[in-house]
Amino acid sequence: MEAWKLLVNTALLGTEKRAVPVDLIAGLTGLQPEALPDAEAAFLRSTAILSAYRLGGVEPLKHDVRATPAAAEDRPYANQAAASVLPEILNAGNTGLLRFWLTLARQRGQLIPPQYLDQVLDAAQKTAALRDDTRATAGSRGAWLGAIHPQWRFLTPSTSTEDAWETGTAVERSAYLQQLRHEDAARARELLEDAWPREGADARERLLGTFTTGLSPDDLDFLERASADKSKRVAAQATELLMSIPGSSIVQGFEAWLREAVQLQTTKKLLGIHSRTNVVIRPPELRDKRLLDAVGKTPAGTGESTFLLHRISSHVPPAFWETQLDLRPENIQELLTEAASEVFPAALAEAAARFGDRSWAARIAASATVLYEPMIDLLDESVRERYLKRIAAVHPETVLQYYEQHDAEWLPDLAPLLLPYIASQPYQYGKPYLNGHAWRIPLNALPILESVVPAAADTRDYMRQYTMQAWSANRQVLRDALELKARMLAAFST
């Protein structure tokens, strides 16, 4: 409005310097501000009149813009009961339970209800672990929001194409290669081989690192060449990778060393009636430079020969022992453990995990007294269950640690074994831990919570009292969280 602009200009500079456009205002409104000797009064009157005039004749604007609403959803929203649990989880800031909610929704092909969507997206922006599930349950509305709000960019799925390989940044290229190793390891190897001569040492090391995924004997040739690379770090990395491929030069070198080091000995006793077989370990000196580099330096606090034996044995497929010692596997395990208990069966477990030997893993799990985490994934369900239960009864803290590293709920039978330990360490397993990990704890823990007593750790009365008190508080925290979990499961199963 022109008259208003004139008025504003007058106001900015002040009536001392600018005349008030009274005539213009009078002409516009038909109202004559009384002629006053005082320029300020005239200005104030004009302002009052023109402001009221302007506000009284408002019309909507018409800009030349196009609305771009979100696309329709192709999946249903989560039901009311499930939606009502969300605000309680979000208020409590419980990311573990939020992730559980999102995975339940994702499994059923359901979406986050729109009225809570912005809060869930904010939570996912802060906690990277939530992003994948959020992306899967935010629907087309989520993708729409991700395109508008820079902080929610993680919602638009990043499909890295081969373009990323050609023209992307270092991070993008290794992300692409990693993804490709999952899908088509051979192609990934081809790409890397082609680009190998042109890459710098840093890039070679980083890209080679992606080969831990999908490692197979097909990579052997390439890696053997890479292990002779002029950059020490690249060579070391390639060697490390070779140590996990049966049939590689390194592994064969290890096997040769072991053939010398570990031998069967049959001794006759008692006038030749009894004969006992046992294993004798006489580790020879390791001379091959390549193998020495592969093994690395002995860490402080460990004997050199023990370290050598462990490192080498854990990089040799367990099947080797069967051919070498020509005995049944159970006997092998027994004898080796007898001969060097500080090395076996830990090294065998590691080797079983590394080379994917399921039968050896099962065999070791049947008799082990300690938890060997890497090989647990190779075990069948029933074997795994028995193993975990057996260890949980004796070393609950290792089982807890295992679960902390893995994305899984506890097996139901473990609850009565692990909870007393948690109760006995109220500081370590306090409110933040319980809230964060409550989603793992099976619901059969709820009815037994009242009767859980801290595993007797300390005999001092005051410590026992303190522990009991702290556990009472923690127990309530756990109960609240488990009740939320129960409601969630009930809501999603209707």
Place this chain on the structure above:
Amino acid sequence: MRHSRFRNYRAAAGRPWLAGAIMYPGSPELESDYKQYKKNHVGACIVWPCALLFLKDESVSELLRITPEQALAAAPDDASKKAGQALANPAKWQRTGASDRAVWGECQGSGSTPYRTVVEAASLAVKCSCPSRKFPCKHSVGLLLLLSRNGSFDHDTEPDWASEWLDKRSEKAATATGPKAGKAGADTAAQAKRSAAREEKVAAGLDELERWLKDLVRSGIVQLPEKPRKFYDDIARRLIDAQAPGIARVLRQIGELNFYADDWQTSLLDSIGRLYLAIEGFRRPELLDAALLQDLRNFIGFPQSNDTLQLQPGTTATWLVAASRYEQEAGLTTERHWLLSNEGHTALFLQFVPFNARPSIHLFAGQLFEGELAYYPAAYPLRAGIRSQQPIQHTPAFPMAPDWDAVAVRESETRSRSPFAGEQVYAVAALRPVQLSDSQWLIEDAAGKHMRLRADFSSFWKWLSISGGHLLPTVVLGEEHNFIPIGLWSGTTYIPLN
């Protein structure tokens, strides 16, 4: 200027609700509220504030619409929240039920007899037989939480202990709404003297304001962005001393303008225009009709008496609390609740609650109730008092303006009746967010016309998430071309936005 009330300050020490009245001379609403508060506080009835804005979702009861967040928000502290959550277990409640006016339950405690809790639906007042000193006690929180999750309790006849209390409450409410005749008499002479003195004070204050405005205008407003807040606070304080708190509020708002925004000059000049209208209008009241004069005096900050209000005709309808805003200033919370009726009325309910006191009427955004309101007399009636509240029987449809053109027509009407009208609330049938540029969004209607989205809108992403950019029935607040959405309907549910 010495104020008589300050002498009573030391006498009021230890009575926090009175301190509010002391620190804010010129808030007689406060004094009458305080007296009302004292009356309500007698007896075992305990009322609590259902605080703040939360999303309403559809897990509500037919009788009493409350969401889990609102139930939890009622708890006075975290410990009560937890205790309430623990008691939200149906196993703990031996008997729950609902009637037309209340919900109740019997909760087994540590003693032999169960504790009895009853909640009156319309007012959310609660009574519990437990000995807890906290209010509301954990049983009430638990009962409400249970109700919010269940949706409703079984309809049943009210137990005696619940009926007794509920009957007593409705009696008290009926007698409280009668006009207060007792105030007449010996006070009138003194009152007349006080009124005359006030008129003089206000006139003097407005003279001073005129001088201040002229100085401002003479030297030019270009220097204003550099002025400190004190520049406005000083003159605001003088106007408070002159018993013109409404004017002081406008001055403070000028001081809080964002001088980096594009159009600060227009907002500033609009406020100055209104202030000058008030000055000139007060000097020549004979030129104004009664309604406009009333508006003028309201704008200046003359109290609107409850007595006059009680003589006004009532407006009975189903009301929705579209938005609630809370301002806190040194021990006093000012609640502003915007209400829409199913017959197209708009009302603004103000409540002044001193710190530590409990409000007498409990409203939360998204609440629905049937009730009678009475508008304070004005050229454009907006501010109202609530005479009665009852639980709703069913959710009505709310009439809405079809598009921005219709809103513009209503805006013109409003401002032609009263130039002192500030921001207004409108329910519009279909609105959606549309981006104009990196820094500016628009609110678009079904006809493709726009209003600007104000920069101070804090629930932007919530609005975008719920609407997905689609047209939805929305309630907006604003004036001229600048609005913010304060709530919208998603399906049949009304969701307030902060």
